[in-house]
Structures are given as structure tokens and as C-alpha cells.
Amino acid sequence: MLTLASKLKRDDGGKAGRASGASDSTHRVSIRDRLLTKEVSELEAHLPSTCKASFPDEDKLHHFRLAVSPDEGYYQSGRFQFEIDVPEAYNMVPPKVRCLTRIWHPNITENGEICLSLLREHSIDGTGWAPTRTLKVHHLH
DSSP: OOOHHHHHHHHHHHHHHHHTTOOOGGGOOOHHHHHHHHHHHHHHHHOOTTEEEEOSSTTOTTEEEEEEOOSSSTTTTOOEEEEEEOOTTTTTSOOEEEEOSOOOBTTBOTTOBBOOGGGOSSOTTSOSOOTTOOHHHHHTO
């Protein structure tokens, strides 16, 4: 599991270096990455025991996987992998979520695309993406 404390320490170390006169423009942290540092921590703290987040690259909080193993219902005993990519324009645009496990579900296409108004930038029914939503909201739906 990702150790956010170590990432925050590394980030703080970079800030100290810049404060002492180093001006490296490649070290700027995007709004997305600042939001994700907090949101990933909250996500991991609130994930139910049937879900597990994994980060292929700990330095890229904007790309991760979520493994879901329902313990009740029609999909009980299944294991489903989702890939989440958070675009640079986050939180003005929703994350891209794709199901990597082949499954029959009315909201998941054969290609793994998720069809939920919550994940759309614009929605007819008004329940689409809003900048006030967070990653934590997604795993609950």
C-alpha cells in the first residue's frame, strides 16, 4: 500500500530546496496532484475491507487500480479490477474509470467502459460530475 507520509516528506524536502534559492520550474505541483495527495489518503482510510487500492507507480497518484471483491449479492466471491486515471484538469473533469475484468453488468460495456452519469462531465439529469465530488464518492457507487 502507498505510504503517503513518505511522499509528503519528499514533497516537503523539495519545498525546502526551492525556498533556499533553487528555482526548478519542473518541480511545480499541479492542482490535481495536491488534491490527490489528500483524497488518496481519505480514500484508503475509508475503503471497505472488500476493496483495495494499488498504485503501480507510487509517484503517480493520478493512476491507480481498485480491486473489488463483493462479499454479498449477485457478484459475491467475484474479484473485479478497475483502472482509474485522473486527468490533469481534475477536479473540473471526472476521473476516467475502466473495468479491467470482463463482466456482464448493465453499466459496464464489453470494453470495460463505465456508463454512469456521475462519471460524465455533463449529464441530462443533473447528476453528472461536479468539482465538489471526490474520489471517495466513486467507490461508494
